[in-house]
Amino acid sequence: MATNNKNQNKKNLKESSFKPKFNFYWIYGGLFVLLLFYQFYNGGDIQNKEITQNKFESILQSNDIDKIIIVNRNVAQLYLKEEAMSKVAYKKYKSQPSLFQGKVPAFEYKFGDLQNFEKKLEQQKRDFGLEFDKANKEQTDFFDTILSYLPFIFLIGLWIFFMRRMSGGGAAGGGGGQIFNIGKSKAKLFDQDQKVKVTFKDVAGLQGAKEEVQEIVDFLKTPEKYTSLGGKIPKGALLVGSPGTGKTLLAKAVAGEAGVPFFSLSGSDFVEMFVGVGASRVRDLFKQAQQKSPSIIFIDEIDAIGRARGKSNMTGGNDERENTLNQLLTEMDGFGTDTNVIVLAATNRADVLDKALMRAGRFDRQIFVDLPDLNERKAIFNVHMEPLKLGSDVNAEFLSQQTPGFSGADIANLCNEAALIAARKGNTEIHNQDFLDAVDRIVGGLEKKNKIISVKEKKTIAYHEAGHATASWMLEYAAPLVKVTIVPRGQSLGAAWYLPEERMIVQTEQMLDEMCATLAGRAAEKIMFDKISTGALNDLEKVTRQAKAIVSIYGLNEKIGNITYYDSSGQSEYSFSKPYSEETAKIIDEEISQIIETQYQRAISILTENKDKLIKLAELLLEKEVIFKDDLITIFGKRPFQEAEINTSGENDQPETVENSDTEEKKQREIKTEQ
Numbered sequence: 001m002a003t004n005n006k007n008q009n010k011k012n013l014k015e016s017s018f019k020p021k022f023n024f025y026w027i028y029g030g031l032f033v034l035l036l037f038y039q040f041y042n043g044g045d046i047q048n049k050e051i052t053q054n055k056f057e058s059i060l061q062s063n064d065i066d067k068i069i070i071v072n073r074n075v076a077q078l079y080l081k082e083e084a085m086s087k088v089a090y091k092k093y094k095s096q097p098s099l100f101q102g103k104v105p106a107f108e109y110k111f112g113d114l115q116n117f118e119k120k121l122e123q124q125k126r127d128f129g130l131e132f133d134k135a136n137k138e139q140t141d142f143f144d145t146i147l148s149y150l151p152f153i154f155l156i157g158l159w160i161f162f163m164r165r166m167s168g169g170g171a172a173g174g175g176g177g178q179i180f181n182i183g184k185s186k187a188k189l190f191d192q193d194q195k196v197k198v199t200f201k202d203v204a205g206l207q208g209a210k211e212e213v214q215e216i217v218d219f220l221k222t223p224e225k226y227t228s229l230g231g232k233i234p235k236g237a238l239l240v241g242s243p244g245t246g247k248t249l250l251a252k253a254v255a256g257e258a259g260v261p262f263f264s265l266s267g268s269d270f271v272e273m274f275v276g277v278g279a280s281r282v283r284d285l286f287k288q289a290q291q292k293s294p295s296i297i298f299i300d301e302i303d304a305i306g307r308a309r310g311k312s313n314m315t316g317g318n319d320e321r322e323n324t325l326n327q328l329l330t331e332m333d334g335f336g337t338d339t340n341v342i343v344l345a346a347t348n349r350a351d352v353l354d355k356a357l358m359r360a361g362r363f364d365r366q367i368f369v370d371l372p373d374l375n376e377r378k379a380i381f382n383v384h385m386e387p388l389k390l391g392s393d394v395n396a397e398f399l400s401q402q403t404p405g406f407s408g409a410d411i412a413n414l415c416n417e418a419a420l421i422a423a424r425k426g427n428t429e430i431h432n433q434d435f436l437d438a439v440d441r442i443v444g445g446l447e448k449k450n451k452i453i454s455v456k457e458k459k460t461i462a463y464h465e466a467g468h469a470t471a472s473w474m475l476e477y478a479a480p481l482v483k484v485t486i487v488p489r490g491q492s493l494g495a496a497w498y499l500p501e502e503r504m505i506v507q508t509e510q511m512l513d514e515m516c517a518t519l520a521g522r523a524a525e526k527i528m529f530d531k532i533s534t535g536a537l538n539d540l541e542k543v544t545r546q547a548k549a550i551v552s553i554y555g556l557n558e559k560i561g562n563i564t565y566y567d568s569s570g571q572s573e574y575s576f577s578k579p580y581s582e583e584t585a586k587i588i589d590e591e592i593s594q595i596i597e598t599q600y601q602r603a604i605s606i607l608t609e610n611k612d613k614l615i616k617l618a619e620l621l622l623e624k625e626v627i628f629k630d631d632l633i634t635i636f637g638k639r640p641f642q643e644a645e646i647n648t649s650g651e652n653d654q655p656e657t658v659e660n661s662d663t664e665e666k667k668q669r670e671i672k673t674e675q
Helices: 002-016 025-041 055-059 088-093 114-128 141-167 207-221 249-257 277-291 318-334 375-383 396-401 408-425 432-444 455-476 507-527 533-555 584-611 609-626 627-637
Strands: 067-069 073-078 108-112 133-137 186-192 236-241 262-266 295-300 341-347 364-371 483-485 495-498 626-628 669-673
Touching: 055 073, 055 108, 055 114, 055 295, 067 114, 073 249, 207 236, 207 249, 207 364, 236 249, 249 262, 249 295, 249 341, 262 277, 277 295, 277 318, 277 341, 295 669, 318 584, 375 396, 408 432, 432 495, 455 483, 455 495, 455 507, 455 533, 455 584, 455 609, 455 627, 483 627, 507 533, 507 584, 507 609, 533 584, 584 609, 609 626, 609 627
Parallel strands: 067 133, 236 341, 236 364, 262 295, 295 341
Antiparallel strands: 067 073, 073 108, 186 262, 483 495, 483 626, 495 669
C-alpha cells in the first residue's frame, strides 16, 4: 500500500512538473490566429462575388436586387431579394452569413465614376420600374488598419524588450523581470519554505562572536526574557574582520538557527545605473521585512554603499550611493521605524564606513571576528577534516601549530589542497605529509624542479639561504626555523620556512632580531663572494617596512619619540600632504636607514663568527637541496637559549586596529624568498 502511494505521489509530481507556464508571447500567437480566422470567414470567396458590367445590368433589369450599398465610392454591393435567391441562376452564388458582419452581399460590382453610376441607376429604375434601395457608406478593412499601425506596434514592442532587459531579466513574473520592477529589492528570502541548513555547530571557533549573535537569535525566539527587564531589541550588529574569518558563515548560522524570515543580499545589489533605484530598493527591502517581522536582514560587504559621505578622492561623493546610504540610515533609525527587524552586516573595511551608520541605535554592536588562535584552528581543522579519508598519522593539533595566522578559509583550502595532492600521488588516504606539502604549496607556490639555474647562481642561492638559517639560529627572538630549500618555488629561487610565535604584542628587540635574520642572506653573499645580488629584494622590502613601522607607527625610536603617524581611519591615503614636517621626514629617513644598516652589520658579525658552520650548512644544502631543523642541530648544536613556547592565547603580532607592518607574519610560516 505504501509503495502504491509512493508511486502515485511520484506520478502526481511528474505531472505537475510538466504543467505549461504562462508566456506573454501566447497573446501574440492568439491575435495572429484570430487575424487569419477573420480573413478566412470575412465574406466568403471574393472572386466568386465579383461580376462584370453585363452581368450587373442583367441582374438589375431582372428586378432581383433588393438593396444596393455603395462602399467607399467605387464598389457596389448587391443584396438579392428572398424570392430571387431560389432561382437556379443564383444558387451557386449563395453563401453563408459572415461571422463578423451577419448577412453578406451576393455580388460586388466595381464601377468607375460614382456620379455617372448613380445617374445610370436612376435612369434604369425609371425605365424598367425597378424596386431597390440605395445607400452609401465608408468601410475600412481590419487588416489594412493593422498594417497602418504596424510600425508603431513594432516600436512599442522594441521599447518593452529593452526595458525588460535593463530591469534585470526577461522572465515574466520573475524578480526584476517586469518593466517597473527595477526598484524592487533583490534580497533572497529564507523562511520556512527555504531553510538554511547551517547551524552554530558548523561554525568552529569564533566563540566570542557566536555568543554575541546567539543572543540576537535568543531574543527573536524568547523576547519576553529580555523585555520583562525593560530591555529592547538591538537594531543591528556589524561583523568586522579580516577576509576569510567566517563573517558570512556566521550569518548563515544565524539564518539557520533563528527560525524567522531571513533576507540576504550584498551591498552591491543596491547599486544600479538608474538614479534613485538604490534608495527605492532599500525602501522595498525594509517594507518586505516589516511585513514578515520579526525578521533579519543581512547585508554582506556593506562598505559598497556605507562609505563615509563627502570624503571621496577628487570630485566629492557619488550622489546616487549617498542617496542610498541616506535611505538606509532613515530606515534603520528614523521616524516610524519601531519594528521588529534586525539588520546584520559584514565588512572587512570598517574604517571607511560613515560615522552615522556606526552610531548606537543603528549598529548597536560591532562584533570583531578575529583570526583563529591555536585552539580555534584545531576545532576548524576537525570540522573540515571530517568528510576526508585520513590516515592514522594525521593530527589536527600538530597541523594547528603549523598554521599560525591562517583564517578559516585558509584552513578549508589547505584541507582541500591536501586531498588533491594525495589523489595526485595515487594514495587511498590523506597523510600528514600531504598536509605539510599543501602548506608549502599554498604559502610558497608550486615547486619548479625543472627550472634551469646555473651552478654559480645555485651556489649564491645556497649561501644566501644558509645565511638566513645561521643568523636565525643564533638570535634569541628570531622565529624558529623549520625548513630551508633552494628548489625554486613560485616566483622565488629559494625559501626558508619559519614558525613564528603567536604574540599579541611585539617588543623592539624581537623586531630587530627578525630584521637581522632577514638581512643575513645578503650578508652571507657579501662575506663569501664579496659581492651582492638582486636576490635580496624581498628581504629589503620586508626590513624597510619593519624599520618604518618602528620609527613612524609604533613609536619605538628614541629620537622620534612616542609619536605615531598612523591613521586608523584610512583617510590619510586621500591626502596629498604628510602628517609631519620636512625636517621630521628627513629625521625619519635617517633613522630608518640607520636601523637597517645597524642590523646588516650585526648580521655580518654573526656570520663571520660562524663562517665555518655557514660553509658546512651551504654545502649540505647544495647536496640535499632541502634541509630541516635536525640538520641544523647536527651542525650548530642546540640553540644557545630556550625556545619560547607557543602562546595559545595569542593571535596576531600586532593589535587588530593597526595593520601589521610585516604582512608575511600573518602567514603560518614566514618565508624569505629571493627574486
